[in-house]
Amino acid sequence: MRPWSSEEFEAELRAVGEARYHHLHPFNERMHAGDLTEEEFRGWVRNRFFYQINLPVKDAFILTKLPNGAERRKWIKRITDHDGTAEVEGGIERWVRLGEAVGLTRDELYDTRTVLPGVRFAVDAYVDFCRHKPWLEAVASAMTELFAPDLLSRRIVDVQKHYPWLDSRGLEYFRTRLTQQPADIAHLLGLVLDNARTREQQEACVRALEFKCDVLWTLLDAVQLAHGKAE
Numbered sequence: 704m705r706p707w708s709s710e711e712f713e714a715e716l717r718a719v720g721e722a723r724y725h726h727l728h729p730f731n732e733r734m735h736a737g738d739l740t741e742e743e744f745r746g747w748v749r750n751r752f753f754y755q756i757n758l759p760v761k762d763a764f765i766l767t768k769l770p771n772g773a774e775r776r777k778w779i780k781r782i783t784d785h786d787g788t789a790e791v792e793g794g795i796e797r798w799v800r801l802g803e804a805v806g807l808t809r810d811e812l813y814d815t816r817t818v819l820p821g822v823r824f825a826v827d828a829y830v831d832f833c834r835h836k837p838w839l840e841a842v843a844s845a846m847t848e849l850f851a852p853d854l855l856s857r858r859i860v861d862v863q864k865h866y867p868w869l870d871s872r873g874l875e876y877f878r879t880r881l882t883q884q885p886a887d888i889a890h891l892l893g894l895v896l897d898n899a900r901t902r903e904q905q906e907a908c909v910r911a912l913e914f915k916c917d918v919l920w921t922l923l924d925a926v927q928l929a930h931g932k933a934e
């Protein structure tokens with residue numbers, strides 16, 4: 704089969720997000736409608752923390768497989784964006800502040816024994832995927848980030864509107880991600896579009912992105928089941 708053109712390939716990737724990114728999940732819809740209780744919101748923040756602390760771990764696995772130093776130099780920023788540096792606070796620390804804004808302590812967030820089993824399975828599956836799959840597919844699985852900016856912008860507005868008990872300074876994580884994401888998206892798109900040359904590789908990237916949408920979906924399924932109202 705002939706490879707897709709760059710435009711066709713990008714359209715295939717974007718179609719995955721439109722069909723199954725977690726903006727469509729009922730738990731996210733309820734968050735945006737203002738329907739979550741404080742307890743549900745806390746449950747989401749606490750469980751999503753497990754995803755957050757594993758992002759630099761999976762990015763470190765990908766780092767070991769990239770083809771050359773130039774690509775590693777660019778990729779390493781993804782790790783420091785979350786872990787921070789001696790001078791600059793990282794995303795994980797900002798997520799701790801979101802946790803504090805919803806009434807969780809740092810110790811509670813780092814006590815990962817309380818993570819829901821479904822969340823643990825989903826996040827572990829994502830880390831394993833990035834550890835064991837070829838780098839191109841592992842990079843493609845991060846492309847859910849293409850669909851995140853719209854969701855994050857809406858989240859900032861709707862959370863401030865519907866959850867006045869949450870100190871808006873706790874939302875700094877999302878505001879910072881919005882400034883980081885355009886460069887991340889251009890980086891991911893460049894890497895994947897330039898390096899997936901055969902139709903087989905392109906289709907494997909689409910499947911990687913579908914898998915990652917399932918990771919995010921499953922995470923919210925678990926949170927919804929444990930904390931949410933019965934549908």
Ligand SMILES: O=C(O)c1cc(C(=O)O)c2c(n1)C(=O)C(=O)c1cc(C(=O)O)[nH]c1-2
Pocket residue numbers: 758794844845846847848851854855880919
């Ligand atoms: O809050 C969200 O809805 C959301 C989703 C995603 C995503 O689509 O995977 C990421 C983020 N946030 C995020 O903040 C982030 O740093 C991030 C990194 C990655 C990744 O897979 O490498 N996804 C996401």
